[in-house]
Amino acid sequence: MSSEPRPLDPVQLGAYFALIEASSLLRHAVDQQLQEAGDLSYVQFQLLATLGDAPGGSRRMTDLADGVVYSRSGLTYQAQTLEKRGLVTRAPSPDDERGITVTITDEGRAVLAQVFPGHVAVLEELLFAPLSADDVATLAEILTRARDHMRQAPPRSAASRRRKKAPGAGPV
Template structure:
């Protein structure tokens, strides 16, 4: 498919809207709970998981974050007492992440402001049919993108002999 000016405009509008919303969300999460967006996503994913626990690899896939980046964020969350990590009971090579009581309290502290911000800044300018259409379109795009192989942005060059 050859991109049209409308495709280009839609792409840039999506990227700019996402970046602007992310900045507002980051500010709110830092102000209300001293959390980064990814730390918030980790706690939110754990809150939805059975027994509020997930394997690190499943958590990384769920929040769409690199495993090394997630390890760093998990270190910070664990130092803050918001999560606990332990060997997985069914796979000795895996690590299980569990949200602590302090993690639940941190999530409860930031959630009301987060919901208010998203309601006002993302959904405020929209009518209900817009929200339904947006959810449908973005869900299809997300589902498609989750099937596209992800890897390094550039290929490594073969080592010189």
């Protein structure tokens, strides 16, 4: 017996739409700033910032894909683009010959340093200006709880790559 999901109440629906709209508005402004200040896409910025914070400035591609919630193929393309610009290097992983490790270069760190002041200014102006310090702490706690709940599913890199077979089809 299949049960229908209950409808969202007006407060839930309003919270959902406000989150989506606020995220879209902020993402648009951040995308513009990153493009103008460093010729970076948002995903490229995420990769550089993640690598910049990582021990030794390196991470495995699979871990990066899970962290930035991006497809493996899309991330490979973005890493190749950054590598062509000299902002990262890619090499076989020392722990797993099938894996690739990405490392931020000095040029990549310089681009991060170039875009960060404007990035912070956009966040301050659009996201944090109308909020008190207590509001920011509450927002961080709520979003962290929601994110952690969503991340309880296995990371995308651990998800099965097998396709579902069509009815009557043979093995995949």
